[in-house]
Amino acid sequence: MEIKIIPIRGIPIPIKPGDDIAKMICEATDEQGTPLQDGDVLVISHKIISKSRGLIHKLSDIKPSKEAMELSKSLNKPPELVELILRETNRIVRLRNGIIICETKHGFVCANAGIDISNVDGGLSAVTLPPNPDEEAFRIRESIKKMKGVDVAVIISDTHGRPFRRGQVNVAIGVAGIKPLRDRRGDNDLFGYTLKSTAIAIADEIASAAELVMGQANEGIPAVIVRGLEYQKCDESSIKDLIMTPQEDLFR
Template sequence: MLSITVIPVKVNGDIAPKSDLGLVILESLYANGVALQDGDILVVAQKVVSKAEGRIMDLAKVKPSRRAALLARDLQKDPRIVQLILDEAREIVMMKNGIIITETRHGFVCANSGVDQSNLARDNAAILLPVDPDASARRLRSFIKKQQGRDVAVVITDTFGRPFREGQTNVAVGVAGIKPIKNYIGKKDMFGKKLRVTEIAVADEIASAAELAMGKSAGIPVALVRGYEFERAGRASIKDLSRPKKRDIFRHTCNNR
């Protein structure tokens, strides 16, 4: 049986725009007395990635369109936030109870296009998802390999709600070095029956496990998952976890109301 360990990594201070996030993480690992090992999975909160990549938006500079203003009035939201949501969306899936469910340009179906105002030192600002979370994960993985010679996987996470359950959970929004889905189709269960549909979203499960150690306000945006034997992938992509629109029951239900 596997013994899996989740190690929280505290980062001192806030991440400033244009920070060298890879260097900050390595320094934080050292300060926390954590030495990387081959096969570790580095889990990083999306928010620090976005901060380092300059994805913080000054709301004073956001000019809402007429459409954003009308939607904001109906949904009782800040029209500048609505404008950012629209800018980040590929498609609006549903609007209700002050929430806009969109498909982002990345292919994520989530609330408010991932636009968020929590855990920001600045008032009158909002933070967006990274432009390409997979690329962000690859850069961190490559930096660690170059600096320390360690072969680690990287999972970038964010907090999403779920259409059929209460509460939020952390999910993977970017991956590098790890295949995000473990496929059991065609294999046999413990009674010898062939499995037909089982695919485990291991990247999401890793993200959720790490969040238990990271929290939301403890200054722990990084965690190390150690001991899980994952399937390596040279060119992993979070797109493997996105369900095609034609098979998305949630969106089909919304569009037929």
Template structure:
């Protein structure tokens, strides 16, 4: 019989303060919600909570837009300071269409506006960036839990991305620790004995999406505990395993501006 997987929301009182101790906040919130960690649990943490704790909030008054940012902002009817942050966080502009700048971020993610966001911020005139290294952020949280509670858990850091071939957004993994983010079925047999040739399951993304169902956007739930999923443990996991090489990306446009 398949295992029962449980998705448990973890309410955090108040907003995550810049430069705060996110690991302690998470453990305190688990305790306040009457949740005791077990080995094999997966902690799913919203990117914005990580970015806030790591001080990735930018005061727009201190951003000086370049000529390129000013030109693009005028074309797209955007704040030139936001456009400058998008350019700063981008490794490459993939395409610009329908008022949206699609970039490849410094991390290798293909997303709108380099992940630069202004929602759910207590401060006006500010923007928040993705963590500088989400895999490292996830590893620090995992190691903190191990040190404080001697529990062997996995950590998945998530963000909400759009998709080029479907409407709506979905949560995906942007950082992982302790869990192999992709499950490879190539060479195994299906239920009728046929050998699988291309099937790989993005388990970290599926965990992220399941967690999003309980997070919401304004419910004060930046942390979710997933319990009961038997995942493959790895000591040096990386979300890079989920990034498709540019030469294999049939949806990607190369006509940059």
């Protein structure tokens, strides 16, 4: 089993509100001679989804609360951006060294509630995460099924920092058609030893693999095909499988 990671080039950038991402991906993959196939995993940067949904917020339109005004001083960020971050946040997990780590309304723990001002319009506007990334993944999967008759899994991705380790990695924030956690508990190893705690976050590993061709800054590759992977299909998959509750988490 050899896996291919195929960048999807030629998606018209910038994405505008109302753009049909599934259609754009089908056209771009056909155009470049790598049409989508049954069993492909499609990894899509959340940013183009958010933009297609119009989740672009002009900072000058936002009225910061008193709390945002206060916080913005220590964070060295515009109060309007801090206000936007607070609106997307369930609770602040860490606030130190000018960094704000949030638990988002989805349950993700990440910097600035996943709000980003890069690759938008030069710093004037910010993009928020889709409120329901699973649903976005589901819709794109269904739409591709209808348009092309192929059964693909879809992963919506974002880059997150991690405790203990420097640098960000791409992770899954929404899934459709794939079980995001590959649970190995109960399987035997090569020597007959029963695995006790091995569950692999395969959707996160796929997102990371995709990032190797996606890049981050000016590559303009917002979607990637991962082809040749054996994965557990699932019609009702959810990113919730990968999100720890505060109760089971040792670091909240």
